[in-house]
Amino acid sequence: MRETLLQGVLRPPLTENPPADDDPELLALAATVKAAAERTLGRSLAIRHVDAGSCNACELEIHALSNAFYDLERFGFRFVASPRHADVLLVTGPVTLNMREALERTYAATPAPKWVVASGACAADGGVFAGSYAIAGGASTVVPVDLVIPGCPPSPATLLKGLLALMKGRAK
Amino acid sequence: MRARIGQSTLATPETWRAAARRLAEGEATLASLWGDEGGMRMAMTKVGEALHVLDFACDDGAFPSVAAIHAPAGRLERAACDLFGFAAIDAPDARRWLDHGRWPVRHPLGRRVAHDGAADPYAFLGAQGAGLHQIPVGPVHAGIIEPGHFRFHASGEAVVRLEERLGYVHKGVDSLTRGANVQRAAILAARVSGDSTVAYSVAFARAVEAALGIEAPTRAHGLRGLMAELERLANHFGDIGAICNDAAFSLMHAHCGVLRERTLRAAQAAFGHRLMMDAVAPGGVAVDLSAEGTEAIRTLVREIRSSFPGLVRLYDNTASLQDRTVATGVLSADLARRFGAGGVVGRASGRDFDARRDHPYPPYSDLGFKVPTRREGDVNARIWVRIDEVFESLDLIETILARLPRGPVRAALPSSGGPREGFALVEAFRGDVFAHVRLADNGAVARCHLRDASWFQWPLLEAVIEGNIVADFPLCNKSFNCSYSGCDL
Numbered sequence: 001m002r003e004t005l006l007q008g009v010l011r012p013p014l015t016e017n018p019p020a021d022d023d024p025e026l027l028a029l030a031a032t033v034k035a036a037a038e039r040t041l042g043r044s045l046a047i048r049h050v051d052a053g054s055c056n057a058c059e060l061e062i063h064a065l066s067n068a069f070y071d072l073e074r075f076g077f078r079f080v081a082s083p084r085h086a087d088v089l090l091v092t093g094p095v096t097l098n099m100r101e102a103l104e105r106t107y108a109a110t111p112a113p114k115w116v117v118a119s120g121a122c123a124a125d126g127g128v129f130a131g132s133y134a135i136a137g138g139a140s141t142v143v144p145v146d147l148v149i150p151g152c153p154p155s156p157a158t159l160l161k162g163l164l165a166l167m168k169g170r171a172k
Numbered sequence: 173m174r175a176r177i178g179q180s181t182l183a184t185p186e187t188w189r190a191a192a193r194r195l196a197e198g199e200a201t202l203a204s205l206w207g208d209e210g211g212m213r214m215a216m217t218k219v220g221e222a223l224h225v226l227d228f229a230c231d232d233g234a235f236p237s238v239a240a241i242h243a244p245a246g247r248l249e250r251a252a253c254d255l256f257g258f259a260a261i262d263a264p265d266a267r268r269w270l271d272h273g274r275w276p277v278r279h280p281l282g283r284r285v286a287h288d289g290a291a292d293p294y295a296f297l298g299a300q301g302a303g304l305h306q307i308p309v310g311p312v313h314a315g316i317i318e319p320g321h322f323r324f325h326a327s328g329e330a331v332v333r334l335e336e337r338l339g340y341v342h343k344g345v346d347s348l349t350r351g352a353n354v355q356r357a358a359i360l361a362a363r364v365s366g367d368s369t370v371a372y373s374v375a376f377a378r379a380v381e382a383a384l385g386i387e388a389p390t391r392a393h394g395l396r397g398l399m400a401e402l403e404r405l406a407n408h409f410g411d412i413g414a415i416c417n418d419a420a421f422s423l424m425h426a427h428c429g430v431l432r433e434r435t436l437r438a439a440q441a442a443f444g445h446r447l448m449m450d451a452v453a454p455g456g457v458a459v460d461l462s463a464e465g466t467e468a469i470r471t472l473v474r475e476i477r478s479s480f481p482g483l484v485r486l487y488d489n490t491a492s493l494q495d496r497t498v499a500t501g502v503l504s505a506d507l508a509r510r511f512g513a514g515g516v517v518g519r520a521s522g523r524d525f526d527a528r529r530d531h532p533y534p535p536y537s538d539l540g541f542k543v544p545t546r547r548e549g550d551v552n553a554r555i556w557v558r559i560d561e562v563f564e565s566l567d568l569i570e571t572i573l574a575r576l577p578r579g580p581v582r583a584a585l586p587s588s589g590g591p592r593e594g595f596a597l598v599e600a601f602r603g604d605v606f607a608h609v610r611l612a613d614n615g616a617v618a619r620c621h622l623r624d625a626s627w628f629q630w631p632l633l634e635a636v637i638e639g640n641i642v643a644d645f646p647l648c649n650k651s652f653n654c655s656y657s658g659c660d661l
Contacts, residue, residue: 001423001486001489001490003482003485003486004423004427004482004483004486005423007482014430049316050312051317051318051319051341052319053340053341053342053343054318054341054366054657055343055363055364055365055366055657056318056365056366056367056655056656056657057363057366057367057369057447057449058366059316059317059318059366060366060367060410060447061446062316063316063410064429064432064433064436066429067426067429067430067432067433068426068429068430068433069430069433079315079316081314081315082314083312093341094343096340096341096342096343097272097274097275097289098272098274098339098340098341098342098660099311099319099340099341100274101274101291102311102312102319102340106312128348128359128360128363129343129344129345129348129360129363131348132343132344132347132348133275133276133277133280133344133347134275134280134342134343134344134347135343135344152449153366153447155446
């Protein structure tokens with residue numbers, strides 16, 4: 001253990017620079033945000049993830065946000081275990097009819113002010129599963145959505161830009 | 173019953189039940205049980221023998237329950253009944269599995285009946301005794317994981333019974349693939365379980381290729397092998413770290429997270445997508461490997477070889493961590509064998525099976541590699557099998573790269589020219605994936621059935637947690653790492 005800890009001290013950090021303020025992908029995402037979270041809550045956002053029917057690829061990339069390269073928490077984001085503690089619901093997957101009520105109840109349990117981010121092609125509009133008898137559709141068919149992050153799945157870099165866009169909103 | 177296409181045998185009630193008894197007696201392993209047009213189908217494997225498929229025509233809408241004789245068939249049978257509306261005679265569990273009552277239709281793949289979408293009640297199995305209490309968990313869980321419901325009965329801290337209820341992420345993959353062209357069905361197959369997207373794409377592609385009687389080019393086989401081993405590495409790093417994290421040892425999690433990220437970046441550089449989604453296609457692969465991509469994989473292998481052994485030592489030398497993993501969540505060898513538990517779960521309990529070796533397919537048929545096994549069957553054993561498999565995967569990657577021939581990477585698909593079907597068994601990181609693809613005259617997919625390894629692992633998790641404390645459930649669960657989406661479909 002000492003060996004591992006010592007190396008951690010001696011080696012430079014792996015954490016990468018945040019996206020630039022004028023990053024085109026960041027600006028494009030920010031342009032779709034109506035009310036930036038920072039104005040209301042400052043630089044601290046608690047995120048509750050809800051898998052509403054995903055294939056689990058989106059979850060893998062959301063997990064990656066917490067690794068040493070992206071280090072999501074340095075920006076003031078953190079994942080919380082309960083919707084009661086959350087400011088943001090991060091919804092993945094096409095909303096299955098079997099998950100619809102669970103998503104509605106999770107949304108109802110989240111205190112206002114709250115934001116909903118639909119993450120990935122399925123949460124956007126049902127993706128490749130659209131048209132199935134078992135699908136309600138994208139997240140916006142069940143809960144009001146503030147931001148859609150595209151991708152199948154969205155890469156951690158894109159997810160990070162999306163969350164920063166939600167926090168900061170449109171450039172002044 | 174539809175026209176039969178060879179390969180499979182038509183069963184009578186007697187031969188169907190006799191086959192179930194052979195499974196129960198361990199003479200063969202259940203590969204899958206699923207519904208098709210007009211009847212039920214059962215696939216069985218035996219090491220060293222070809223796949224055996226038995227068909228039962230449900231002319232009066234019913235078939236003799238396999239689960240009544242061989243319990244591991246239970247959930248597959250319930251799922252097939254939900255989708256096709258067949259009745260399983262003498263079934264031990266008549267409750268619906270995938271159908272929670274929330275769809276606008278019953279039996280979406282069989283005789284469709286409109287339904288009002290009102291949720292069905294679900295009677296959980298009970299447990300009686302003084303001081304027992306229930307703990308309902310999910311479908312929305314505390315972490316970043318998939319949804320499912322766990323109903324615990326606990327006596328103080330000790331779990332007396334766990335019952336799983338899944339089906340929450342049922343997206344209707346079987347219905348969406350029906351009538352789709354091969355390209356569209358391949359995209360859906362790649363999204364049955366995102367963490368195993370390469371394995372699913374290979375399984376689907378091999379079943380299509382078997383149906384059409386073609387073989388992918390040799391270079392494509394090599395590239396599929398590279399992708400499959402990269403996928404195995406990425407998932408094993410993720411799992412080793414996450415299991416340790418569930419024992420509050422986040423140092424291991426952080427370092428394994430770095431290796432996982434490096435693996436995904438190498439995959440992006442080599443195959444254009446971090447998870448390599450849609451990189452495998454029927455007929456071969458959709459992306460060729462460039463010189464830069466080769467170098468990215470070689471660099472990755474060097475990095476893992478230099479840093480992973482230190483992490484293994486860290487795990488091995490941390491007594492407080494082993495205190496949580498050793499002797500926790502023990503899966504008996506007998507249960508692993510009876511359920512045909514694939515992947516790490518089976519191999520950590522002495523079930524020496526790996527589809528890459530035991531039902532060989534290229535590139536593995538030409539490669540020598542060890543299949544690591546353990547006997548203890550606890551969380552620690554499941555970690556060690558993963559660790560040992562990491563080193564095997566590194567060797568495989570190096571060998572495949574060294575032998576990778578030049579040449580085309582994709583064969584054109586001929587027209588089907590009539591009804592055809594094919595089967596495949598492919599080793600994903602969590603165990604064997606079974607695929608059945610039936611093509612119609614016009615080349616469209618008439619039926620696509622994909623069976624995840626988790627079907628036979630989830631029920632074992634219920635057995636494993638018994639007598640353990642509630643706080644060890646995350647450890648046990650993560651050490652299994654079953655797929656929700658892969659079973660809910």
